[in-house]
Amino acid sequence: MNEVPTLVEHLKNLAQGYHDTHLALQAQYRKMESPEEFLVGLKHREAALLSRFRLVQKHLLDSLEDDELEKAIELSKIFDEIRVINEFVIQTLVGKDSETGAD
Numbered sequence: 001m002n003e004v005p006t007l008v009e010h011l012k013n014l015a016q017g018y019h020d021t022h023l024a025l026q027a028q029y030r031k032m033e034s035p036e037e038f039l040v041g042l043k044h045r046e047a048a049l050l051s052r053f054r055l056v057q058k059h060l061l062d063s064l065e066d067d068e069l070e071k072a073i074e075l076s077k078i079f080d081e082i083r084v085i086n087e088f089v090i091q092t093l094v095g096k097d098s099e100t101g102a103d
Helices: 009-029 035-063 066-102
Strands: none
Touching: 009 035, 035 066
């Protein structure tokens, strides 16, 4: 008999996926040919993941009722704010690296 995973198991799987992705990025970074190529690859990966996220987000929001919809919208706002912060930090750091390399 197959049992549906509990919330704790889902959270554990999410945490493991986060950890695995972090380790994979570290490994890719150590093997990179150039920082520019690595950054371009990350941007392509981010764009594909963001498109996938927005598609799933749209289907999820379309399927929810009022209370659940408000919670999902709040999660979406949090995700978007984290994404903006990360993008700003990356652009700022890359900009500083570019300025430092120009000296």
